[in-house]
Amino acid sequence: MGTIYIDGKPYKADPEQNLLHACLSLGFDLPYFCWHAALGSVGACRQCAVKHFKDAKDTHGKIVMACMTPAVPETRISILDPEAAAFRAGIIEGMMLNHPHDCPVCDEGGECHLQDMTVMTGHNYRRTRFEKRTFHDQYLGPFVYHEMNRCIQCYRCVRFYREYAGGSDLNSFGIGNEVYFGRDKDGVLESEFAGNLVEVCPTGVFTDRTLRRHYTRKWDLRMAPSICAHCSVGCNVTIGERYGLLRRVLTRFNSEVNGYFLCDRGRFGYEFVNSERRIRAAKLDGEFISSEEAKRQLQSLVSSGNRPIGIGSPRASLEANFALRRMVGKDRFFAGMADGEWETTSAMVEILQAGPARSPSLHDIELSDAVLILGEDVTNSAPRMALSLRQSVRQQPLEIVLKLHVPLWMDAAVRDVMQDRKGPLFIAAPGATRLDDVATRTYRAAPDDVARLGFAVAHEIDPAAPEVVALTEEVRELARIIAGALKTAKRPMVISGASCRSRGVIESAANVARALCNSGHPAGLSFIAPECNSFGLALMGARPLREAFSITRNGEAAPLIILENDLYRHFPANSVDSLLGSATRVVVLDHLENKTTAKADLLLPASTFAESAGTLVSNEGRAQRFFPVFPQPNPEDRDVRGDARESWRWLGDPAWLSLDDVLATVAKDLPQLAPIVRAAPPAKFRMAGAKIPRESHRSSGLTSITANISVVEPRPPDDPDSALAYSMEGDTGQPPGALQPFFWTPGWNSIQAVNKFQSEIGDALRGGDPGVRLFDARLSGDRSSQPAAYFTAIPAPFTRRDSEWLIVPIEHIFGSEELSLQSPPVAELAPTPYLALSAVDASALHMEGGTGEVEIELGGVKQRLPLKVLPDLPAGIAGIPAGLTTARGEELPAWSRIERVP
Amino acid sequence: MTVEKPLTQEIPPDGQALGLQGYERSGGYQGLRRALRGMTPQSVQEEVKASGLRGRGGAGFPTGAKWSFTPMGADVPRPKYVIANADEMEPGTFKDRYLMEGNPHQLIDGLILAAYANQADVAFIFIRSEYKLAQERLARAIAEAYSAGYLGTDILSSGYALEMYLHVSAGRYMCGEETGLLNALEGKRANPRAKPPYPQVSGLWGKPTIVNNVETLANVPHIVEKGAAWFQGLSRTKDAGTKLYGASGKVKRPGLWELPMGTTIREILEEHAGGMSDGVCFRGVLPGGASTNFLVEQHLDVPMDYTEVEKAGSRLGTGTMIVLDDRTCPVGMTSNLIHFFAQESCGWCTPCWSGLNWATRILEAMEEGHGKPGDLEKLSFQTKFWSPGQTFCALAPGASEPLESALKFFRDDFERHIREQHCPWRT
Amino acid sequence: MLTAEERQEIEGELAHYPTKQAVCIDAMKIVQRHRGWVSDESLRDIGELLEMSPADLDGVATFYNLIFRKPVGRHVVMLCDSVSCWIMGYERMREHLTSRLGIQFGETTPDNRFTLLPIVCLGACDHAPAMIVNNNLHGDLDPDKIDKLLEECQ
Ligand SMILES: Cc1cc2nc3c(=O)[nH]c(=O)nc-3n(C[C@H](O)[C@H](O)[C@H](O)COP(=O)(O)O)c2cc1C
Ligand code: SF4
């Protein structure tokens, strides 16, 4: 840190940063547009002008752009200088020449950075008399709405979309004061991260199309801190509600996890909460019953006859699973996953707990400088992680930049120096992946061969790791290259996961990471889990489901309680049928109607993440708390939310009055999960004696709305589970990160207000980044000098069969995840089910053209699927979209004949 | 003694190009031979530095100093590039075209020497699309230079290797800005780049790159052949060499003349351009192309060199003058100029894309008789808005020069447009 | 589809540059030389060859004024509208051209014979006013000379 002088006063500033960063970190209100903490400086908008003085004697000074000027010690600047202030107002004037004066009807109004900056500069009088330029808007798909007339040409959109996220279908066109930002023609934006444009654009050019359908101003949204439930990464989100509808999801900054960005599944998957198919009230044998009655029924079921069998859920909170486990006893608690999935999930958790490789945060992944991905199409299985990987390939080339003494924040220069150089990223997977465009090398092979490559890499790194026999020279050479790149890296990273449903792939990844650690190259090892709380469930422990089947098969009839889980997605229909059939009574708790809920004798409405408090464990092993944005249903006030409540409220100990009670019991019963108590402050936490408001200061419609019933204001609903209030009243200081319902501060109404909550711009929240890591305890404890042991079960090479194909699941960001698929805009982009074959295999079936239908048979069930040719699939392998075909209960990979349907 | 005109004296008067033989006969490629045989790259750089040659592309940066930033030695990033900036699009400027059409080998010779001095591996001539004749002649000359062994893998058996390509642009003033040019060559939008790093260190494809104007490079063979002292002696003032001066507008003989650096405006306009056309009087002049400040009557005896023109409140720029006469409306002329800059603004930085457009509309309205009180204040605010450092590159600061000086010298005319609600020069 | 000739010319350019993208402007100009303009389809075809998206290419194409993304007439007339020509009678020349051709800047005659465009300084200021007809520069224009030049374009 050095000293800089701002308007004559000394301040501490990081000399490695620029002056805008310094001013904002110090809490000054200096306006800006083109600069973004994650995107760096390019000096386009010229909004951040300040006066710069050569030395203490210089009184004249010179206007410079703060974002383009390093904060070297002894720098002297003035923000208040009248010339600089006039210049900044002039920039706004220039932008406002063309910007529509339509704030009252604009989607962005009330959370518009341009509005805020306009007020900040004081420009308030229109001096031009000429017409504004106008543009045509484009249809950009179901997520993002386009309104080009509002553009101020800051170039943030294309910089994010193209340079940061790797998209190529959005660009700037034309020059001068008519630069157009859009696609070459109308059409769905191709990037899985397009939704971030909504937040990246400082004004209303790109807005949330889903919000538009049920529009509410930011100030009228009730907001809560939440965790995305649509994959295992656990991005932090802010959810917003009004009048009983969940209206939108925004990024909630967490410097370790998702930073400033989300993926589109996470941002737009929320509408399942508002679905027509929500289960809103309890049903007994198909008849609605009251929640009190439902509780009585459940109680009598549990206390009479055989102890129930409980089936947990990888998409339900830790608390919900815990409540069920406690109710049925741990010997009767079964993992709600297919056995293969459970086995791989448990294996991943064990490996990460054992170390020595550290399970990285997304931030660590972003900073890794050599990456090996085994068996994952990350963009489709853990989308936000792919965005971090896109940044990781910049790490090695950044060395050149540093050598030229170009500061890393100087994005304009950094990209010109780097050009399209990329650091090492190797991807081995059954098919093409959405990161192939930045990969150094790709290797397409069956899961077993992917695993063999991984084992071979480990052996190349550390000869003590088992050797792979019968390896082709080509693969050995590739293994050598990968090993070399990982070994010479400073921060090597191995990424794998459950997509291949292959224990071999996971163990091979573990071997690579261990070989690196054993040979003195501390490596990260990240496993992508199938669902948002798979790791939580695995940490808690459960019995594999096949054992539940055997209990019932042995004729021991008992009630069955199924927690937030459509078993038909995980198991073949006939086994589920027989399991349900053999139970004395079937109790199902869930949010949405599905095949399993249809079979319930007692159906209990479970609240979704948006209506619940609870904890999820991400693939990093980070336990993170989410809080409801909807109040608990009030028995006297039956509204649209009906009787839905957290599953742990349905199943839990009657003595539990709040989430904290559950957490205390978890900590007592399951020491490995005890740290989750610290994932967020308890409900009794107070800021200056007050709760933290979920609503903004300016929330309208707060008084008199029930005047037709009574002039007495109703009391705001209670929240026994958190220190958050369902009200605009409370303390709006700097709450702990986990309790930050939204980012707002006077003068900063847009998402950019996050600046004011960060310890330093772009760094951890002042209240601390949310979440506690669960995998570190053991790692830091006993770091013996013993080298980590290697897995030795190397699979045999894949051999293709004559008339059968190995069917593997292909993950799709839009479609493969159960809940987001119930969100209409996500469903719109989900592929129709297909069977994919390589071109060679398609022609072997005499289907060269790639059109027509085929029939496959999985688990004894035949189904027809349209053929799709995927040129990159290895011969002998076929793919079907995960979670989208009728065969979704069948455990994959599996062999099947493929017949052409004439 | 006749004045020496090293750059142009060999150019055939009939409009044909000087061929390879003609060029060699006049001493062409001799400097190159000498350099490759007996001079280290550093000593070529030294010679150029000592000569005092300054960039003829507009900014007047000392060429030797520019070259001295090129990383030299065995372990520097490669390939290194040199580029001849032949984008000449500055309104009123027509000197580089003449040099390329008349003596293409001179440019190639200079470019090879520049390449050698900076130990470059690849040279580009970046030429604007409209210069078809120059392109043809350069393409032929490059081919001839290859056959004669001046280009290729082992130039004149010296072991030095250089490839040279002609790159034809697709149009835009911004392509002449040296970093915009780099983006254009890379097949990108020709927005300017942030400096530092300077192109010498990280330019084309992130490699060390030198960009020089055509006229600058054309001087190099003569300097290497005849020496720095000779070059210094060509000038009448402290800034060395000769200069191609031009004049356009209503003068009797518009044209281009190579004269000693420091020839006065009066001498150029009166002796070489033959004075004002019949029936018109001199009112002002843009001394070095569209992006320089107007000079007026009182400045006629200013010597046209970097130092003196700057002292007089303008810039030497490209040294090609545009003359304003009393039958031409200064507001209309300014409007035309600002319109040009607005049209060519790349759209990157706000003061430029928004301010130039606004200024154009104010000027056009004024010219059409719709000026309003307060317009002049808005215009002068804009000129300050476009100061160097406040915009991203030098395009908008270039635009502010003619506007600011027009507002100063022709204020009455602007006010009259607003007062009378029409342009007095239009009937 | 690119013709074999176009493809060959583009590939010839690739040899001079370290990246495919560097050739994109040339590629569009090659297509334009053969077809008069660059259609959406050509953009796609060039993109396939150079591994660029249509948006990548169009972003570049729309930056430069000499890449035509709309069809042009058989003869392209470009009149210099910069300062020296403006002083020397540009406005009269423009009026003459627009009335002779019956079109404004940016338009093409209904018989597809002429497209009229403004152009920046052609470096012919000593022979202002100037214009380019089909790549050939003509200076010292007056209405008669313009008529003659138009006459020659069939
Ligand atoms: C908008 C703009 C356009 C320019 N156009 C040209 C040009 O066409 N030719 C040129 O030589 N320099 C041009 N320049 C100057 C170049 O940026 C650069 O200074 C010059 O090519 C360096 O060569 P020199 O040092 O030999 O003069 C332009 C500068 C600006 C800001
Ligand atoms: S001054 Fe700004 S907008 Fe203008 S050309 Fe330069 S960078 Fe582009």
Ligand code: FES
């Ligand atoms: S934020 Fe500094 S120039 Fe845009």
